Amino acid sequence: MTRVLGIIGGVGMILLYATLMLVVMPTIQLRTGEDPPEALEPYTESQLAGRQHYISLGCVYCHSQQPRDPSQAPDMARGWGRPSVPSDYSYDNPHLLGTMRTGPDLLNIGARQPSVDWHMAHLYQPRAVSPGSIMAPYPFLFREVEYLGDRRALTLPPEYAPRDGTYIVPTQRATELVDYLLSLDRTYPAEELPVADPDAEPEVPVEPTAGTGDEEPRAAADMAMERTR
Amino acid sequence: MNTAIAFLLSMTFLISIGGLFLMVWGLANDQWGDGVAASKSIFAEGEVGRVEDPAATPQQREDLREEKHAGDLTIDQEELDERRVYDRSSRRPVLWWLGSSVMWLLLGSVYGIVASLKLHIPDWLGGQEVLTFGRIRPAHLNVVAYGWASMSGVGVGLWLIPRLFKTELRGRGYATAGAIIWNIGLLAGITAIIAGFSSGLEWLEMPWQTDVLLVIGGALAAVPLMLTVLVRRVHHLYVSAWYLIAALVWFPMLFITGNLHHLFTGTEQAILNWWFAHNVLGLWMTPLGLAAAYYLIPKITGTPIYSYTLSLIGFWALALFYSQVGIHHLIGGPVPTWLSTLSIVTSVMMIIPVVAVAVNHHMTVLPRWRMVLISPTLRFVVVGAMMYTLASLQGSMEALRSVNTITHFTHYTVSHAHLGVYGFLSFIMFGSMYFILPRLVGWEWPYAWAISAHFWLVSAGFAIYFVPLSIGGWLQGLAMLDASVPFMDSMRLTLPYLTARSVGGSLMTLGHLVFAVHFFMVLLRLGPRRELPAEFVLGRLVGGRAGVTRAPDPTSLPGGGAVASEARA
Numbered sequence: 146m147t148r149v150l151g152i153i154g155g156v157g158m159i160l161l162y163a164t165l166m167l168v169v170m171p172t173i174q175l176r177t178g179e180d181p182p183e184a185l186e187p188y189t190e191s192q193l194a195g196r197q198h199y200i201s202l203g204c205v206y207c208h209s210q211q212p213r214d215p216s217q218a219p220d221m222a223r224g225w226g227r228p229s230v231p232s233d234y235s236y237d238n239p240h241l242l243g244t245m246r247t248g249p250d251l252l253n254i255g256a257r258q259p260s261v262d263w264h265m266a267h268l269y270q271p272r273a274v275s276p277g278s279i280m281a282p283y284p285f286l287f288r289e290v291e292y293l294g295d296r297r298a299l300t301l302p303p304e305y306a307p308r309d310g311t312y313i314v315p316t317q318r319a320t321e322l323v324d325y326l327l328s329l330d331r332t333y334p335a336e337e338l339p340v341a342d343p344d345a346e347p348e349v350p351v352e353p354t355a356g357t358g359d360e361e362p363r364a365a366a367d368m369a370m371e372r373t374r
Numbered sequence: 375m376n377t378a379i380a381f382l383l384s385m386t387f388l389i390s391i392g393g394l395f396l397m398v399w400g401l402a403n404d405q406w407g408d409g410v411a412a413s414k415s416i417f418a419e420g421e422v423g424r425v426e427d428p429a430a431t432p433q434q435r436e437d438l439r440e441e442k443h444a445g446d447l448t449i450d451q452e453e454l455d456e457r458r459v460y461d462r463s464s465r466r467p468v469l470w471w472l473g474s475s476v477m478w479l480l481l482g483s484v485y486g487i488v489a490s491l492k493l494h495i496p497d498w499l500g501g502q503e504v505l506t507f508g509r510i511r512p513a514h515l516n517v518v519a520y521g522w523a524s525m526s527g528v529g530v531g532l533w534l535i536p537r538l539f540k541t542e543l544r545g546r547g548y549a550t551a552g553a554i555i556w557n558i559g560l561l562a563g564i565t566a567i568i569a570g571f572s573s574g575l576e577w578l579e580m581p582w583q584t585d586v587l588l589v590i591g592g593a594l595a596a597v598p599l600m601l602t603v604l605v606r607r608v609h610h611l612y613v614s615a616w617y618l619i620a621a622l623v624w625f626p627m628l629f630i631t632g633n634l635h636h637l638f639t640g641t642e643q644a645i646l647n648w649w650f651a652h653n654v655l656g657l658w659m660t661p662l663g664l665a666a667a668y669y670l671i672p673k674i675t676g677t678p679i680y681s682y683t684l685s686l687i688g689f690w691a692l693a694l695f696y697s698q699v700g701i702h703h704l705i706g707g708p709v710p711t712w713l714s715t716l717s718i719v720t721s722v723m724m725i726i727p728v729v730a731v732a733v734n735h736h737m738t739v740l741p742r743w744r745m746v747l748i749s750p751t752l753r754f755v756v757v758g759a760m761m762y763t764l765a766s767l768q769g770s771m772e773a774l775r776s777v778n779t780i781t782h783f784t785h786y787t788v789s790h791a792h793l794g795v796y797g798f799l800s801f802i803m804f805g806s807m808y809f810i811l812p813r814l815v816g817w818e819w820p821y822a823w824a825i826s827a828h829f830w831l832v833s834a835g836f837a838i839y840f841v842p843l844s845i846g847g848w849l850q851g852l853a854m855l856d857a858s859v860p861f862m863d864s865m866r867l868t869l870p871y872l873t874a875r876s877v878g879g880s881l882m883t884l885g886h887l888v889f890a891v892h893f894f895m896v897l898l899r900l901g902p903r904r905e906l907p908a909e910f911v912l913g914r915l916v917g918g919r920a921g922v923t924r925a926p927d928p929t930s931l932p933g934g935g936a937v938a939s940e941a942r943a
Contacts, residue, residue, distance in 0.1 A: 148611050149603050149619065156620040156693050160627055160657065162385070163697035167649045168631075170378045171713050172642045201570035203508015209783060211707045217779055218706075219857030229708045234640025239574035242644045242707060246783035246854060247493070249861050271496070277866060279493060281507040282500040 181235035184333035188236055188325070195325025198318050200239065202283065209243035210252040210329070226253035226332060233331045248280060255330040264323045265299050265315055273305040286319040379712050409682030412610035416538065416669060417678070418457070419450035424676045427749040428812040431822045431904065437748045460536035460543070465814045467549035467598070471529030472807060473897060474557050476890050478521025483883040485514035490876045494869050504568050512579045513567050519577070519654065520588065521560055523795055525553070526803040527662030528595050531618045533810050534669055535599055538615045539606035545598040552594030559587025575635055575643070577651035582633045589629055596622040613685040617665035620693065624657040641708050648703040655794060656696035660762075663799040664731060666806045667759050671738050674752045674809070675745055680737035688730030695723040702773040706782060721773030728766040735759040750825045754805030757833070761797030768793065780855065785868060785875075786847025789840055796836060796882075804828070804889065811896050819892060820901025828889045835881025838874055846871025 181187075188196060199205070212220040214228040221227060229252055234240060258264065266273050269287050271280035287299070289311050298312035307313050315323075414422060425438045489511045491498060499505040536543040543549075563580030566572070572579040580588075599622055632650035635643055672679050679685060701709060701717035739746065739756055746756045768790055772781055781787055808825065812818050819825060846868045853864035895901045 152611070152616050152619050153623055155690075156623050157627070159693045160624055160653075160697050162389070163653075164627075164631065164649070166382065166385070166716060167698055167700060167713070168646050170381060171645050171710055172638065174376070174378050174710060175642050200572055200574035201509075202506060203512060203572070205574065205576070206508055206511050213706050218855055222857040223861055231641040231708050233708070234644075237640045238638075238643065239635065240640050240643040240647065241574065242641075242704070244576065244703060244783065244787070247865060275862075277862060279496045279865060279869075281492065281496055283506070284501050285503045 175231050179232055179235075182232050182333060185233065185235060185331070186328075188328060191321050192325045192328045194318075195321035195323065195328075196241075198286075198322045199241065199325055202281075202322075204251075205241050205243045207245055207247035207280070208249065208251045209246055210250065211242045212250050212252055220250060223249070224253075224257050225250040226256070227335060229331060230335045233335075248278075251326070251329055252331055253329060255327040256332045259327060261323055261327070262300060264326055265319060266301055268319060268322065269299055269313060270301065270305045273301050283319075286322065287313050287315055290314055376710075376712065378710065382712065382716065409686075410678070412612060413672070413678040413682040415608055415610045415612050416614075416673060417676075418453035420448050421450070421454075422676060422678060424449070425674065425745065425749075426676065427674055427751045427809070429750045429808040429819050429825060430748070434748050434750070434822075438745060441742055441745050441748070456540070457537065460540070461533070461813050463542035463546060464533050464536050467543070467546045467553065467595075468529050468533045468810065468814060469897065470550050470553035471525050471532060471595070472810070473893075474553055475522050475525035475529060475803075476807075476893050478517050478525060478560070479886050480890055482514055482518035482522050483879075483886050485510050485517055487876065487879050487883055489514050490872070490879050494872045494876065503570070509568050509570065509572075512572060512576070513564050515577070516560075516567060516579055517564055518795065519659075520563075520580075523659050523799050523803070524662075525556065526807070527621075527659060527666075527799070528553075528592075530666045530803065530806045530810065531621070531662060532595065532598065533806075533814070534614055534618065534665060535602050538608070538612050538618075538669070539602050540608045541602060541605050543598050544601035544605060548594045548597040552591040552597075554591075555587050555594065556591030559584050559591060562587065573635070575647045577654055578632050578635060578647065582636075585629065585633050589626060592622075592625055592629070596626075612669070613679070613682070613689065614665040614669045616689050617661035617668070620689075621658055621661035621665070624653070624661075628653050628657065644704060644707070645701060645709060645713070649700040652700035652703065653697060656692070656699065659795065659799050660692070660696065663758070663762065663802045666802050667735060667755055667762075670751070670755045670802075670806060670809060671735055671759065674749060674755070675739060675742050677738055677742065680734050684730045684734050688727040688734065691723070691727035691730065695720045695727065699724065699769075699773065702778065705773070705775060705778045718773045718775065722770050724766060724770050728763060728770075732759075732763040736763075750822070750829065751805050751808045753829060754801050754808065758798050758801030758803075758805060761793060761801060765790065765794040765798050780848065780851035782851070783854065784847040784851040785843050785871070786851060789843040789847055792836075792843075793840055797840070801832075804832075807893065811893065815896055815899065817896050817899045818904040820895055820904065821892065822904075824888050824892045828885045828892070831885030831888065832882050835878045835883075835885060837878070838881065839878030842871045842874035842878075846874075 211229050212225040212227065215221045233252070234242075263274055265287075267275060267280075268283045270282050270284070271278040272282075289307050290296070290313075291311055293312050293314070296312075296314045298314055301307075301313065425441070427434070427438065430438060488499070488505070489507060492500075492507045492510065496507075503509075532543065532546075532549055560580075563584035566581050566584060567579050571581055573581055578585075599618065603619075628650055632646070635646055638646050668679065668685065698720040699717050701714050702721050705714045705718065707714075735756075736759070739752075739759075746753050771777055772787070772790060781790075808819065850864050850868050853859045853867060854861065
C-alpha cells in the first residue's frame with residue numbers, strides 16, 4: 146500500500162509543482178502592475194457578440210492573433226503590426242492567440258483592412274475578393290432579398306453575384322462579426338518594451354520615454370517577453 | 375532578479391537535493407533490487423518463454439513457435455485458470471469502453487476527412503453552418519482525443535488492472551456506468567461544438583457543463599482501480615500499474631483545472647490552455663499507451679522487460695519533465711521568456727524518459743524481431759512503440775527555438791501531433807484490442823486477412839499522411855519567414871501536400887472501417903470460427919484440464935471459453 150500511496154502522492158506533487166511553475170507563477174507575474182493600455186478600448190456589446198461568432202465559427206483554427214518580433218519573422222513587413230504584449234489582450238476572454246497561420250495574423254486586421262464592404266464580401270465568398278484563398282465561405286451569415294430597402298447590398302464580382310433582381314445583405318451576425326474584426330487594432334505603442342537582448346538596439350519603434358535616461362529601464366528587463374533568440 | 379526566476383532556481387535546487395536524498399534512501403533500503411522479480415510478475419510460473427498471440431492464425435502460431443522455444447518448465451495451470459477469472463471479471467466494463475471507442479474512431483475519421491478535404495476544396499459543403507471547417511476540425515479533435523484515444527486507453531487499462539494485481543476487478547459496475555456517462559457527456563460536448571457553443575480554447579472546446587460528465591465518468595472508471603489495488607495479491611507493482619495509477623490521478627487534476635479557464639484572461643489564459651493541452655497528451659494519453667505497451671510487448675514475446683530499473687527512471691522522468699513542456703506552444707508569443715525557456719528545457723529533457731522507454735521496449739523485441747513480421751498483435755504494438763520514440767524525439771527538436779520558428783503556425787505541427795496520437799497511441803490500442811477481444815469474448819478474429827488489410831491500410835495511409843504533410847508544413851514555415859514571398863504563396867504551396875493528406879486519411883478511414891466491422895463481428899460472435907483462442911504458442915494443449923483433448927465449446931467454459939487451444943496437436 147505504501148508504494149501505491151507513494152506513486153499517487155509523488156505524481157500528484159509533481160503535477161502540482163508543474164502547475165505552480167507553468168500557471169501560477171506567470172499569472173502572478175502578468176497580473177502585478179499591469180493595467181489595460183489607455184489606448185485599448187473595451188469591446189462594445191456588438192463587438193463582443195461578433196467575437197462570439199469568431200469563436201463559434203472556429204476562425205482561430207486558421208488565424209493567429211500574435212504578431213511576432215521582426216527579428217524572428219517578417220510579420221511587421223507583412224503589415225501585421227508590432228509584436229504583441231500581454232496587455233494587448235486585457236479584455237480577451239477566451240483568448241484567441243491561435244496556433245495556426247493557414248491564413249494571416251488578425252490582431253491588427255481592423256487597421257490593415259478597414260473596409261466594411263471588403264470584409265462583408267470576403268466573409269460571404271472569400272474568393273470573390275481574394276482569388277486563390279482557401280478560406281471557408283460563410284454564406285449563412287447573409288440573406289438573399291428582393292427588396293433592398295435602406296440596407297446595403299454586397300458588391301460581388303459577376304461569378305459570385307446573386308441572380309438578377311436580388312441582393313445579398315448581411316444578417317446581424319455578419320454585422321457583429323465585421324464589427325469585431327474592425328475592432329482588432331493594436332497599433333498604439335506597446336507599454337512594455339519587448340526586447341530579446343537588453344543591450345541590443347530596439348528593433349521595434351517605441352515611443353521615446355520621457356525622462357533623463359538613467360532611470361531603471363522599468364519593467365522591461367523583468368518583463369522580457371518571449372520573442373526570439 | 376525576477377521573482378519567478380528566483381523561485382524557479384530555488385525550487386530546482388530543493389528538488390535536486392530532495393531527489394538525491396530519495397536516491398540515497400532507495401539505495402540504502404534496496405528499493406532498486408527487485409527488478410527481475412517485478413519484471414516477471416506478469417507471468418505465471420513457467421510462462422516466461424512462451425509466445426502468446428490470440429489473434430494469430432494456426433500457421434502464424436507455428437511460425438512464432440520456431441522463433442522462440444519455451445523452456446522445459448511446466449506452466450502453473452492454476453494461475454492460468456485464475457487469469458481467466460480475472461479476464462471474466464473485467465469483461466463487461468472493458469467491452470463498454472472499447473466498443474464505444476471504436477464507434478468514436480469511426481466518427482472521428484469522418485470528421486477528419488471532411489476537415490481535410492475542406493482545406494483544399496473550400497467551397498465543398500460550404501453553405502452549411504454545421505459543416506463549416508471551424509466546427510468540423512475541433513469536433514474531429516475532441517472525438518478522437520476524448521472518444522477514441524481516452525476511451526480505448528481506459529478500456530485497456532481496466533483489462534490490465536485485474537491481471538496486474540492478480541485479483542478480480544472490484545467495483546466493475548462503476549466503470550460500466552462511467553463509460554455510459556462519459557459517452558453522454560462527449561456526445562453532448564460534440565453536439566455543442568457543432569452547434570456553435572465552443573468555449574474557444576483548443577482542447578477544451580467542449581463547454582464545462584458537458585465536461586462535468588466526463589469528470590464523473592472518469593472518476594467512476596477510477597473507482598475499480600482503487601478498490602482493486604486495496605485487495606491486490608501481488609507484492610510488486612508492475613510498471614504498467616504505475617502508469618495507470620498516475621494517469622488516473624493526473625487526468626482529473628488537469629481536466630478540472632483546465633475547465634477553470636474563465637478565471638483567467640488573455641495571455642494568462644493562453645498559458646493555462648497550453649499547460650492543459652500538452653498535459654492531456656503527456657500525462658493522460660501517453661501513460662495509457664505506455665501501460666499497454668509495457669504489458670503486451672513482454673507478454674506476446676514471452677520475455678520479461680529488458681531493464682526494470684530503466685523503466686523506473688523512465689516513469690519518474692516522464693512525470694517530472696512532461697508536466698512542464700506545455701508552453702513550447704507559445705514560443706515567440708507574448709509570454710515571459712523564462713517561461714518558454716523552462717518548457718523548452720523540459721521538452722529536451724524528455725529525451726531521458728523517451729530513450730529509457732525506447733531501450734526497454736526495443737531491446738525486448740530486438741532479439742526476437744522476426745516475431746514482428748509474424749504476429750499481427752505484436753506488429754501493431756511494436757510499430758506503435760517505435761512511433762512513440764520518433765514522435766517524442768521529434769517533439770523535443772520542435773521545441774528548440776530555431777526549429778520552432780519554422781514549424782510553429784504550420785501543418786508540420788499537425789503532422790507531428792498525428793505521429794503521436796495516431797502512430798503511437800492508436801497503433802498500440804489497435805494491437806491491444808487484437809489481443810484482448812478474443813480473451814474476453816471467447817471468439818477468435820474471424821478473418822486473418824482483415825487484420826492484415828487493417829494494418830497495411832492504416833500504415834500506408836498514415837505514411838501518405840505524415841511524410842507529405844511534414845514536408846509541406848516545413849516549406850510553408852520557410853515561406854512564411856521569407857519577407858519577399860507573399861503570404862498567400864505560403865498557403866498556396868501547401869495545397870498538393872494537403873491533397874496528399876486527404877488521400878492518406880481516406881486510406882486510414884478505410885482501415886478503420888475494416889477494423890470496426892471485424893471488431894463488432896467478434897463482439898457478436900459472427901463469421902467463420904477459426905478455433906479457440908490460443909493461449910500459448912505450443913505444440914501441446916496447455917489450457918485445458920487433464921483429459922481435454924479437443925476444443926470444447928467456448929460458452930461452456932468459465933471466461934467465455936478463453937481456453938488454450940492447439941488442441942489438435
